[in-house]
Amino acid sequence: MADQPQGSGNSRGHLDATGQRQVVFCHQCTHEWYQDVHGLICPRCQSEITEIVSGESDPRPGMHIPDTPPGYHQLFNHNPWDEDDNSDPEEADIEEHITHGPGGSVFVRQTIRASTPRDGSSRRDRPDPNDPTYVMRDFQNMLGTLMGPGFRAGRPGRSGPDDLYGNRPPFSATGFRMGGSGTPHVVGGRFTFTTGNLRPRTDGPLTGGPPVEDLATYASPSSSPSSSPSPLPFASPNGRSLYLISIRGPPDEIARMLGNIFGQMGPPPDDGRRNAGMGGPPGLQGLFASLLNPANARHGDAVYTQEALDQIISTLMEQHPTSNAPGxxxxxxxxxxxxxxxxxxxxxxxxxxxxxxxxxxxxxxxxxxxxxxxxxxxxxxxxxxxxxxxxxxxxxxxxxxSPSSSGRSSRAPNSPNSRAEPRARRLSLGSRLSRDNIMNRNEARLDSIRATGRITPPPREEIQHRRRSSHRHDSYLPRDPDEDRPMPGSYRRRESEDHGSPATVQDPPLSPPLMRQEVEVEDRYPGSETASLRSLIVGDMSKTKVFSVSFP
Amino acid sequence: MSAQKRIAKELAEVTSNPPAGMIIGLVDESNVHNWDITMDGPEGSPYVGGKFKLLLTLPVEYPFKPPTINFKTRIWHPNVTFDEQGSMCIGILKGDTWKPSSRIMNVLIATQNLLIEPVPDDALETSSAELFKNNRPLYEKEAKKYTAQYAIGK
The missing domain is CATH 3.30.40.10 (Zinc/RING finger domain, C3HC4 (zinc finger))
Known part of the structure; x- marks a missing residue:
């Protein structure tokens, strides 16, 4: 065609949509043309399903969405696996569920089934997943996602190291390794942040950093000491890694501590440019506020929570007053x-x-x-x-x-001013059916992680404390279909039915490449009242990303 | 046609016994669907002293569809557009709350009450609604000013 992409206006084989002329794209046949030439109907297939291409919205294949505009939520472009998987997963391979669990918790699960086997060669350019910095960055990214556009890991206006880990391998002394040669390694670490009257390690990463009162980092004794001073040397693609991060402090300190932690963490290495100039962290209140704000679960046309959907529906109904008249x-x-x-x-x-x-x-x-x-x-x-x-x-x-208004007719709108009622009803219709199941699975996962990683389990009373808030599970570790496929050099995963009793697990179950991160923010402090933050758990298993935040 | 009959009946009712401070008639004697109403600014509102001309339009589907009211005299009010149209937003006339048993008499009284007590949460004019909610004295001052400008002595 005469106006096929060509000449100087091209951008990767596409018409230039940034100029004066409007470019129209046909979703039916992917044809594109200038609007002033052919109008809005596709000249090739006569389809009316067309879209005027703009800088913010470019549906054409190969045209990248530009940098996230300011004010957009981070989830807008969120793909936590972006940086360690170059193969673009098929859309059908991505699953994301966000549900509300009991007690006001928010549960997010994202599963990406990679179509390519995860072997060592394909992760050449990725950050080492066993690197605690990477783990923390993931954690930080996740929190950033939760906290909304206002949140970036920032540098609080204080002296001292900007980076929690500095240039040397952090926590190398606390990392531990399990398994003999020839079997997959389990690597991990345990980070504990604490405040109050516990004394910080003077040789901790925060040397020269904030004062004692602020934040201290210390390492717990690991079950299998490895004193190698160099970067954790077990980057086996078949290994699994596990990190446990505990934050302990008096209840009223938790918020400040979280703020401190985020402030302490330097921006991720390749994100420094983007994060420059952002303000300090808003703290736990900000986190809660953004968690509870349905607007943050909304990105353009897409919503992530029932509440956000509900809000949009309410807005639409208010904009079209007659449309919510009974049918x-x-x-x-x-x-x-x-x-x-x-x-x-x-x-x-x-x-x-x-x-x-x-x-x-x-x-x-x-x-x-x-x-x-x-x-x-x-x-x-x-x-x-x-x-x-x-x-x-x-x-x-x-x-x-009646068939067309079964929901409404039973509503019996006796009062003309009962506008709030339908909204409340819709809220209750939310898809929260499987929340218990999901919570149970999460529990099972955590137990399994503890078992296989031989991390010293928390004291029994702590376990019970946690279980009180969720039902006992009879569930299993979710399995990817991929994992059932025999892979060279890999072993079938063993069902870990005995995850309740870690001592019986002698060797870590062998499995395909699997990486786990667990971040736990504990609210318990000896002699203190229960804090407002009950638990913050990040499980990051293989291709499934899990995190849950719950409040009392 | 039942609509004509009912409208005629209602017209007779309100003209013979009009609500206080209202003069009601037809814009055109041959058309019962357009009513001409002159409403006094009610006591207890900043619109007192003004005379507001309203056009009440009854659709042919009346009473199955609600009437509409437009202020022909400009009025500075959260629920009335401050323009040529003078469209009014009132709960009783909304499509989803209208019911056939509502009568024009009810509508007119509701309109009068709306001048006394605006509904800022359902506002058409956000500026006056904000003032009504946050700065009542200034709202009253502004409303009085516009009443004097548009509705007194015209």
Missing amino acids: PASPHAIQALPKRKLDEELLGPEGKGECSVCMDDVHIGDEVVMLPCTHWFHETCASAWLSEHNTCPICRKGIGE
Whole structure:
């Protein structure tokens, strides 16, 4: 075609949409043309499913969405695996669920089934997943996602090292390694942040950093000490890594601590440019506020939570006031209305009255239809109204179920000002059916992680404390279909039914490439009251990303 | 046609016994669907003293569809557009809350009450709604100013 992409206006084989002329793209046949030449209908396939290409929205294949505009939520371009998987996963391979669990928790699960086997060669350019910095960056990214556009890892205005880890391998002394040669390694570390009167390690990464009161980092004794001072040397693609991060402190300190942690963390290495100039972290309050703000689960046309969807629907309904008028009653229901002859009981002693619709006088002996609410009308008057709105012309009560308005008719909108009611009902219709199941699975995962990583489990009372808030699971580790496929050099995963008793697990179950990160923010502090933050758990298993935040 | 009949009946009712401070008639004697109403600014509102001309339009589907009211006299009010149209937003006349048993008499009284007590959460004019919510004295001052400008002595 004459106006096929060519010449100077091209951008990767596409027409230049940034110039004066508007470019139209056909979603049907991917043809593109200038709007002033062919208008809005595709000249090739006559499709009307076309879109004017703009800088913000370029649907054409190969055209990248430009840098996230300021103010957009980070999830807008969020793909936590972007940086360690060059193969673009098929859309069908990406699964993302965000559900609300019990107790106000938010549960996000993202699964990407990579179509290519994850072997060592394909992760050449990726950051070492065993590197704690990488783990923390992931954690930080996740929190950034939760905290909304306002959140970036920033540098608080204080002296001291900007980077939590500095240039040397952090926590190398605390990392541990399990398994003999020839078997997959389990690597991991345990980070504990604490405040209060615990003394910080003087040789910790925060040397020269903030004062004792602020934040301290210390390493717990690891079960298998590895004192190698160089970067954690177990970058086996078949290994698994596990990190446990605990934050302990008095309840009123948690918020400040979180703020401190985020402030302490330097921007991720390749994100420094983007993050430059951002303000300090808003702290836990900001996190909660953004978690609870449905607007943050909304990105353009896409919503991520039921509440955000609900908000959009409410807005639409308010913009189109007539559209939330009750729908028509079914003809069958109208026909089935009982007919009565007016008598003194209905008309009173005067024996006179009027139909409220046509205001014509009625007399004893006239035939009327009676609605379930006992209001009566001329049959023609009632059916004329009911065939458009399933409400009583007087009290607005519906006359029964109808196919087009089954939800509304039962609502019985007695009060014209009951606008809030439908919203509340819709809220309750949210898809939260599987929340227990998901929470249980998460519990199972954590147990399994503890078992296989031989991390010293938390004290029993702590476990019970946590389990009280969620039901006991009978569930299993979610498995990717990929993992059932035998892969060279890999072993079938063993069902870890015994994850409740870690001591019985002698060797880590062998599995395909699997990386796990667990970040736990604990709210317990000896002798203190329960903090407002109950737990923050990040599980990052193989291709499934899990994090959950719950509040009491 | 029942609509004509009912409208005629309602017209007779309100003209013979009009709500306080209202003069009601037809714009054109041959058309019962357009009513001409002159409403006094009610006592207890900053519109007192003004005379507001309203056009009440009854659709042919009346009473199955609600009437509409337009202020022909400009009025500075959260629920009335401050323009040539003078469109009014009032709950009783909304498509989803209208019911055939509502009468024009109810509508007119509701309109009068709306001048006394605006509904800022349902506003058409956000500036006056904000003032009404946050700075009542300034709202009253502005409303009085515009009443004097448009609705008094015209």
